[in-house]
Amino acid sequence: xxxxxxxxxxxxxxxxxxxxxxxxxxxxxxxxxxxxxxxxxxxxxxxxxxxxxxxxxxxxxxxxxxxxxxxxxxxxxxxxxxxxxxxxxxxxxxxxxxxxxxxxxxxxxxxxxxxxxxxxxxxxxxxxxxxxxxxxxxxxxxxxxxxxxxxxxxxxxxxxxxxxxxxxxxxxxxxxxxxxxxxxxxxxxxxxxxxxxxxxxxxxxxxxxxxx
Amino acid sequence: xxxxxxxxxxxxxxxxxxxxxxxxxxxxxxxxxxxxxxxxxxxxxxxxxxxxxxxxxxxxxxxxxxxxxxxxxxxxxxxxxxxxxxxxxxxxxxxxxxxxxxxxxxxxxxxxxxxxxxxxxxxxxxxxxxxxxxxxxxxxxxxxxxxxxxxxxxxxxxxxxxxxxxxxxxxxxxxxxxxxxxxxxxxxxxxxx
Numbered sequence: 001x002x003x004x005x006x007x008x009x010x011x012x013x014x015x016x017x018x019x020x021x022x023x024x025x026x027x028x029x030x031x032x033x034x035x036x037x038x039x040x041x042x043x044x045x046x047x048x049x050x051x052x053x054x055x056x057x058x059x060x061x062x063x064x065x066x067x068x069x070x071x072x073x074x075x076x077x078x079x080x081x082x083x084x085x086x087x088x089x090x091x092x093x094x095x096x097x098x099x100x101x102x103x104x105x106x107x108x109x110x111x112x113x114x115x116x117x118x119x120x121x122x123x124x125x126x127x128x129x130x131x132x133x134x135x136x137x138x139x140x141x142x143x144x145x146x147x148x149x150x151x152x153x154x155x156x157x158x159x160x161x162x163x164x165x166x167x168x169x170x171x172x173x174x175x176x177x178x179x180x181x182x183x184x185x186x187x188x189x190x191x192x193x194x195x196x197x198x199x200x201x202x203x204x205x206x207x208x209x210x211x212x
Numbered sequence: 213x214x215x216x217x218x219x220x221x222x223x224x225x226x227x228x229x230x231x232x233x234x235x236x237x238x239x240x241x242x243x244x245x246x247x248x249x250x251x252x253x254x255x256x257x258x259x260x261x262x263x264x265x266x267x268x269x270x271x272x273x274x275x276x277x278x279x280x281x282x283x284x285x286x287x288x289x290x291x292x293x294x295x296x297x298x299x300x301x302x303x304x305x306x307x308x309x310x311x312x313x314x315x316x317x318x319x320x321x322x323x324x325x326x327x328x329x330x331x332x333x334x335x336x337x338x339x340x341x342x343x344x345x346x347x348x349x350x351x352x353x354x355x356x357x358x359x360x361x362x363x364x365x366x367x368x369x370x371x372x373x374x375x376x377x378x379x380x381x382x383x384x385x386x387x388x389x390x391x392x393x394x395x396x397x398x399x400x401x402x403x404x405x
Contacts (some may be wrong), residue, residue: 024382027241028326031234072294079287087283102333105286109326111238178232179393186379186386194378 006131013135019112020143020185021192023136026112030144031181033103037160040148042096044141046085046104051113051137052130054078055121059129062122074117079108112140143188150184151175216347219340223351226400229327230359231393236327240360241385243321250364251357252314258353260297260322261331265349268292268332269342289332297323327356362392 017023020030029047034040054077065073086104089097097104107113116136121129149159155176157165174180229235236257243253268289276282301319305312312319322328331352335345366388375384 024241025238027237028234031237072291075290075294076287079290083283083286086286102330102337105333106235106326106330108286108290109329174394177393177397178234179390179397181234182386182390182393186383186390189386190378190383193383197378 006128009128009131010135013132013137013139014142015139017136018139018143018192019136020140021189023112023115024189025115026110026140027185028106029103029110030147031178031185033100034144034147034151034181034184035155035176036152037145037148038096039099040144040146041141042089042093043100043103044137044144046089046100047107047110047112048134048137048141049085050078050081050107050110051116051140052133054081054113055116055129055133056126058117058121059124059126070122071114071118074114075108078113078117082107112136147181147184147188150188151180155180216344219344219347220351220354223348224355224358225396228355228359228396229330229352230356231389231396233330235330236325236356239321239325240356240363240389241382244360244363244385245367247361247364247368250360254353254357254360256319257322257325257327257356258350260293260300261328261353261356262346262350263296263300264293264328264332265335265345267296269335269340269345272332272336285333285336286329289329293328293332294323327352359392363389366392 013019015022020026026047029043033043054074057077058074082105085107086097089100089104116133120132124132152158152160153164154172155174156171157163157169172180175184223229227233230237230240239253239257244250271288271292272282272285276285276288297320301312304319331349335348340348363385367385370384370388379387
């Protein structure tokens with residue numbers, strides 16, 4: 001992985017490996033808190049903070065941790081940072097902290113964070129790790145905000161709490177219920193698949209015409 | 213007694229952890245392609261969940277609260293769960309090698325099952341007593357097993373279905389889970405809360 005440029009490490013999280021659509025990880029928060037745009041955005045930012053800081057710390061101490069005990073060590077680092085994020089939200093944004101409830105502490109077991117630590121931070125120097133975790137974290141934030149927005153528009157007819165659709169709109173209550181979360185996520189993953197299949201077909205076609 | 217039955221039905225059916233709190237989605241999607249595997253995963257998780265409830269409750273109430281450090285709960289819980297899973301793994305390996313082989317990789321994976329940490333957190337939030345917590349832990353496991361086994365049955369049938377290409381794999385699993393969540397909403401009238 002040494003050959004990849006820093007900008008590649010950053011950009012891959014935004015599209016090529018965007019969680020949770022390409023990298024099917026971190027599904028619990030993606031499904032649970034995306035019933036409004038604001039909740040999706042704040043969950044994404046909290047996860048971004050934990051991912052960014054924990055991976056930098058792990059990258060710094062990657063040579064001093066013995067391989068056999070690395071997972072418990074990572075988990076303790078992540079749990080500590082989640083506690084920081086949780087107390088910060090509770091103190092500064094009590095309303096958000098209340099609506100996200102136990103899903104903030106559940107960032108501890110979010111597979112994206114441990115997954116990036118295992119797959120990237122423990123093998124790479126600090127600078128590429130910064131780019132990688134920023135990219136993945138921002139990608140995750142964007143995805144959650146998008147899911148939250150889709151569900152809020154269909155379920156309430158509003159975005160970030162601002163009413164968009166008029167009184168004629170009959171809200172689809174199911175969209176803000178658990179079932180809606182599964183349906184929206186399934187649809188979005190299928191959409192991303194469709195885009196990549198179409199792109200692959202176009203590239204193949206272009207190669208075909210170039211040869212002819 | 214009625215209170216305990218209520219907790220059991222609420223945690224296993226009405227507020228099913230997988231279908232209404234989205235906890236334990238990773239194994240739910242990852243290990244639900246064969247009914248046999250799903251059943252093993254469900255049973256192993258139920259076992260660990262019951263033990264987790266039994267072990268975290270006294271530590272939270274008699275250590276963390278007593279020494280006035282409840283903010284350490286996330287770090288404490290995750291360490292308890294990880295060591296519990298390790299302990300269970302060593303015990304099963306010694307006591308029943310055949311069960312150990314059947315569970316295989318699923319045992320260590322349970323540590324990262326968010327339903328287990330979620331269970332410990334909900335237990336504290338809802339201020340359950342010790343007996344209630346153990347029932348809650350067991351019922352959550354039963355609910356998880358129910359959801360994952362049903363999902364695996366549907367997915368075995370899906371193998372023979374003509375799913376559009378873009379929906380194959382994860383998307384169709386999500387849509388099916390959505391349908392199941394809709395069906396489970398039918399239990400909502402059973403109990404309040």
